[in-house]
Amino acid sequence: MGNILIVGGSRGIGYSIVKLLSDKHNVFVASRTSENLSNLDCKYINFDALSDENINSQLPESIDGLVYCPGSINLKPFKSLKAEDFLNDFNINVIGAIKVIQSVIDKLRISESASVVLFSTVAVKIGMPFHSSVSSAKAAIEGLTKSLAAEYAPKVRFNCISLSLVKTELADKFLNTDLKIEKAEQRHPLNSVGNANDIAFLVDYLLSKKSKWMSGQIIGLDGGLSSLKTN
Numbered sequence: 001m002g003n004i005l006i007v008g009g010s011r012g013i014g015y016s017i018v019k020l021l022s023d024k025h026n027v028f029v030a031s032r033t034s035e036n037l038s039n040l041d042c043k044y045i046n047f048d049a050l051s052d053e054n055i056n057s058q059l060p061e062s063i064d065g066l067v068y069c070p071g072s073i074n075l076k077p078f079k080s081l082k083a084e085d086f087l088n089d090f091n092i093n094v095i096g097a098i099k100v101i102q103s104v105i106d107k108l109r110i111s112e113s114a115s116v117v118l119f120s121t122v123a124v125k126i127g128m129p130f131h132s133s134v135s136s137a138k139a140a141i142e143g144l145t146k147s148l149a150a151e152y153a154p155k156v157r158f159n160c161i162s163l164s165l166v167k168t169e170l171a172d173k174f175l176n177t178d179l180k181i182e183k184a185e186q187r188h189p190l191n192s193v194g195n196a197n198d199i200a201f202l203v204d205y206l207l208s209k210k211s212k213w214m215s216g217q218i219i220g221l222d223g224g225l226s227s228l229k230t231n
């Protein structure tokens, strides 16, 4: 049993992580809303990752696991993107994560075996049109993962899961018709898009001592999209 902080655990992938972990850990969920959490055994902290709020005082002395879930999928032609669009994506994906990690790093260092999990996109590895803003931000997350993994080894482990499309509200505009779902499934060698539970299982492993020899890794969880060519 450890103290696990899930930033963005009220919906989507974060919510699946909270459901999976709340029976076996003390789970703290920091997000802007909490409606979905009422039946789960977790402590809710009202928090906006775009603000300067510090959640430190609402957390125990030591934190064993941190997952940062807020993110974006703003796909637009490069020419139509303004500097502000890039900054917005950078703020929620990168600066938000940096502020949370900075605020709890001393608590992570107190833990016997602390682990941090961040999220990236498959578009950083394989390059996809219209992804320039989000993939710039997520490439920064991958760099941050490796840099912090080196800086805080051996005390705190940092790993990053690089995702393709997962059925959540964030991806809804790409999966809101049967035709879109079918086409998205066909693009993946494993013939399906991701399910939030698929991601939660890997996060559970990365937070646990079973992954104690793993740090600084960018792990593809993408239905085979980034590494297989089947036709």
Ligand SMILES: NC(=O)c1ccc[n+]([C@@H]2O[C@H](COP(=O)([O-])OP(=O)(O)OC[C@H]3O[C@@H](n4cnc5c(N)ncnc54)[C@H](OP(=O)(O)O)[C@@H]3O)[C@@H](O)[C@H]2O)c1
Pocket: 007, 008, 009, 010, 011, 012, 013, 014, 015, 030, 031, 032, 033, 034, 047, 048, 049, 050, 068, 069, 070, 071, 072, 073, 092, 119, 120, 121, 122, 163, 164, 165, 166, 167, 168, 169, 170, 171
């Ligand atoms: N879904 C995909 O297809 C996909 C693909 C590639 C990468 N990813 C990455 O995977 C991660 C999780 O994605 P998801 O699909 O689960 O996203 P999601 O469905 O949008 O859920 C995001 C979670 O973060 C919270 N959140 C959003 N903005 C916040 C803010 N300003 N402050 C505090 N909490 C905030 C939300 O809760 P509140 O609204 O209650 O605050 C929610 O709990 C993201 O980093 C995303 O970029 C997802």
